[in-house]
Amino acid sequence: MTVVTATVTEIDELRVSDVTVTFESNRATVTAIEGLSAVFPAGSFTSLLGPSGCGKSTLLRVISDLIQPTEGTVNLFGQSPREARTTRKIGFVFQDATLLPWRNVLDNILLPLQVGGGGSITDHADPHELLKLVGLEGRELAFPHELSGGMRQRVAIARALICKPKILLMDEPFGALDEITRDHLNGELLRIWRTTRTTIVFVTHSIAEAAFLSEQVILLAANPGRVQEVVTIDLPQPRELSIRDSMKFTNVAAHLRRVLEVC
Amino acid sequence: MAVISPVATRQAEPSRKRRRGGHRLVPIAGIVVLVIVAQILTTAFSIPVYIFPAPSDVVGAMISNYPLVLTHMWPTIFEAVMGFLLGNSVAILLAVTFMYWRSAERMVMPMAIIAHTIPVVAIAPVLVIMMGSGFTSKIAVAALVCFFPTLVNMVKGLRSADRQSIELMQVLSASKTETLTNIRAYACLPFLFSALKIAAGSAFIGAIIAEWIGSQQGLGYLIIQTTYSYDTPLLYVVMLAASVLSISLFSVVATAERLIVRWKPAEDS
Numbered sequence A: 001m002t003v004v005t006a007t008v009t010e011i012d013e014l015r016v017s018d019v020t021v022t023f024e025s026n027r028a029t030v031t032a033i034e035g036l037s038a039v040f041p042a043g044s045f046t047s048l049l050g051p052s053g054c055g056k057s058t059l060l061r062v063i064s065d066l067i068q069p070t071e072g073t074v075n076l077f078g079q080s081p082r083e084a085r086t087t088r089k090i091g092f093v094f095q096d097a098t099l100l101p102w103r104n105v106l107d108n109i110l111l112p113l114q115v116g117g118g119g120s121i122t123d124h125a126d127p128h129e130l131l132k133l134v135g136l137e138g139r140e141l142a143f144p145h146e147l148s149g150g151m152r153q154r155v156a157i158a159r160a161l162i163c164k165p166k167i168l169l170m171d172e173p174f175g176a177l178d179e180i181t182r183d184h185l186n187g188e189l190l191r192i193w194r195t196t197r198t199t200i201v202f203v204t205h206s207i208a209e210a211a212f213l214s215e216q217v218i219l220l221a222a223n224p225g226r227v228q229e230v231v232t233i234d235l236p237q238p239r240e241l242s243i244r245d246s247m248k249f250t251n252v253a254a255h256l257r258r259v260l261e262v263c
Numbered sequence B: 001m002a003v004i005s006p007v008a009t010r011q012a013e014p015s016r017k018r019r020r021g022g023h024r025l026v027p028i029a030g031i032v033v034l035v036i037v038a039q040i041l042t043t044a045f046s047i048p049v050y051i052f053p054a055p056s057d058v059v060g061a062m063i064s065n066y067p068l069v070l071t072h073m074w075p076t077i078f079e080a081v082m083g084f085l086l087g088n089s090v091a092i093l094l095a096v097t098f099m100y101w102r103s104a105e106r107m108v109m110p111m112a113i114i115a116h117t118i119p120v121v122a123i124a125p126v127l128v129i130m131m132g133s134g135f136t137s138k139i140a141v142a143a144l145v146c147f148f149p150t151l152v153n154m155v156k157g158l159r160s161a162d163r164q165s166i167e168l169m170q171v172l173s174a175s176k177t178e179t180l181t182n183i184r185a186y187a188c189l190p191f192l193f194s195a196l197k198i199a200a201g202s203a204f205i206g207a208i209i210a211e212w213i214g215s216q217q218g219l220g221y222l223i224i225q226t227t228y229s230y231d232t233p234l235l236y237v238v239m240l241a242a243s244v245l246s247i248s249l250f251s252v253v254a255t256a257e258r259l260i261v262r263w264k265p266a267e268d269s
């Protein structure tokens, strides 16, 4: 049973309200994010786009309870970040796959069920089904060093999905991959999103990636990090890679670029 | 037109293999040449046996003193291996303790560093006086020389886990112990094994030096005896025996590493 504290209201979305994050060091005080509010509806795909240092990673770290905001609140479907983290409602995919090299693919995917009280989670996905979903059927016993960068990132996605999270946070997950692999995984990610109906928050530096994947793009400005504009991408769903050659896509991307220029 | 010929690359394969096989023979050839040169020089210039024995003299001493050397090898093996196990175990346990208890590290590390700056030859007599001339003092000296490098490497190794996997464990609400057993314990293994390989040699150095100070048996005792009686060929035999022992323990550690640390892609060594 989940404990619902009085301070967190029941909502069916991820809501970030007036969040400010300041880092204090003995040399300086850095305001990474200032008064940031955003809404991520259930089952939506949102990208965070903005210049380097505008607080995209910091925001994901606040949502996943890795750091506490200096001010403001985060409400994840009626739970606080702490509750959402401990009940495994959050899946996290980093820029590097961060697989444990001493574990094979299957054991890497099962890690969330083996630590931090994950053993008590009964409603989890079948790891073999997940591997099929990410296109790595039959590679259960392979070790990370035997896989390509793209394949490793697929395993990381499967690991993030094993506890059937309500929210999948992805911090430049394909940033280290070559363009061909990246395009391919973008298509795959949309398919995974449609299958799992997870709410996805996706950090990227690529305008094309944000425009292709998202239902909404939150453009952030730097110094301090704040919302510049929220753009709804009304391209038809389901999207194929070829949509990027259309006039409509070009217009969307051009608009995002124009907003980014003033960030 | 740039045409990449698959034939050319295939032809390159066997020659590369042959060259790698050749690499393995080079050190052996070096030793053979050295022995031959030593034999020729000692005979040609008729160097006295007690100053520099010819390789043939050493072989002769080996054959005639074979049982004697063997008798004196066992105590040294016992002391070195026990010291190796003891010193490294304490170092490993201490490094793990530091992960839970930072102030223990700040308390113990300076002492360990000071103890490490004292030369073994200076600390061995102290321990022999303290613990007597039995096995205990030898094991203690061997343990002491193994201890410090392993401690430093273990502390470094446990901290070497990359930041992102630690963050992953935080997202998964893992406890300190879970992070230790699932991440740090593995991340530290390459560091631990490089320390253990150093310790394999130092354990024998420690045991032999302790035997110099006060002992009636062991390779260290035999070294002192042969030096004072100018039995130089036998001294060389003892030297070789000590070297073989160190190499054996080193090989055991290296084999263990190869069997345990299997996730690293094979590196050319």
Ligand SMILES: Nc1ncnc2c1ncn2[C@@H]1O[C@H](COP(=O)(O)OP(=O)(O)OP(=O)(O)O)[C@@H](O)[C@H]1O
Pocket: A023, A024, A030, A031, A032, A051, A052, A053, A054, A055, A056, A057, A058, A059
């Ligand atoms: N632990 C920390 N201590 C101090 N300052 C920090 C810390 N983490 C982030 N910052 C600062 O906060 C700001 C935002 O950092 P953040 O990593 O969130 O940016 P980002 O948008 O993810 O950038 P990038 O696109 O380069 O990944 C930066 O100015 C950074 O220097």
Ligand SMILES: [Mg+2]
Pocket: A056, A057, A058, A171
């Ligand atoms: Mg970042």
